[in-house]
Amino acid sequence: MPVILVANPKGGVGKSTLATNIAGFLAWQGHAVALGDADVQQSSRRWLAQRPPQLPPIRPLDIDDKQVARVPKGVSHVVLDTPAGLHGKRLERLQGLADCILVPLQPSLFDMQACHAFVLRLAELADAQRHRPRLGLLGMRVRQGTLSQQQLQQFRLSLGEALNDRLDWLGELRDTQHYVQLAARGLSLWDISPAQVEKDLQQWQGLCEWLSA
Numbered sequence: 001m002p003v004i005l006v007a008n009p010k011g012g013v014g015k016s017t018l019a020t021n022i023a024g025f026l027a028w029q030g031h032a033v034a035l036g037d038a039d040v041q042q043s044s045r046r047w048l049a050q051r052p053p054q055l056p057p058i059r060p061l062d063i064d065d066k067q068v069a070r071v072p073k074g075v076s077h078v079v080l081d082t083p084a085g086l087h088g089k090r091l092e093r094l095q096g097l098a099d100c101i102l103v104p105l106q107p108s109l110f111d112m113q114a115c116h117a118f119v120l121r122l123a124e125l126a127d128a129q130r131h132r133p134r135l136g137l138l139g140m141r142v143r144q145g146t147l148s149q150q151q152l153q154q155f156r157l158s159l160g161e162a163l164n165d166r167l168d169w170l171g172e173l174r175d176t177q178h179y180v181q182l183a184a185r186g187l188s189l190w191d192i193s194p195a196q197v198e199k200d201l202q203q204w205q206g207l208c209e210w211l212s213a
Helices: 015-028 043-050 088-097 108-130 145-162 178-183 194-203 205-212
Strands: 005-008 033-035 058-061 079-081 101-105 134-142 169-172
Touching: 005 015, 005 088, 005 145, 015 033, 015 043, 015 079, 015 134, 015 178, 015 205, 033 043, 033 205, 043 058, 043 205, 079 205, 088 169, 101 205, 108 134, 134 145, 134 194, 134 205, 145 169, 169 194, 178 194, 194 205
Parallel strands: 005 079, 005 101, 033 058, 033 079, 101 134, 134 169
Antiparallel strands: none
16 A cells, blocks of 8 residues: 655645645546645645545545554555654654655755755665655746756755665646645646646646656
């Protein structure tokens, strides 16, 4: 049963946006998906409560500071949304559960600095625990042709070298209101007509292939 952990120590980088859309993608692939939300804001949990019942189901999964609840019978995939400031024993515990860890990153100096230390810590934990989940990095709210996009590309290349290519670069998601508008209705990109979000679905192609590998 794959466990997908969405994590970044910074707040407001798009973790819940990513987690809910991953859950939506997997549900539309026919998988039995459970979505856990460890963030005190419970954004993913509230999204799930808004999800229309006629759509492919996604089950809630209880998760708190100490443990993840027993996964319901029949669930084939678990997506875990995590809070800002994730560190210490809690990070170790969640990292140990994960089959893959996805780190969303915005193209700003502070975000990249925090991400650099966090990803190196994940690699240290993987070596110490002898458990190496796949590690992916994804640019969020990226504006094409900007200086910040160039800086993001330079950052991900240098970070990849530091990790001896153990980090998968999964592309960039553009800065668009589609995610905000869909989230307010409990929807993912896959819950509406593809023609409405064609550019966004194209940007997800590499990530979807990585999740399905």
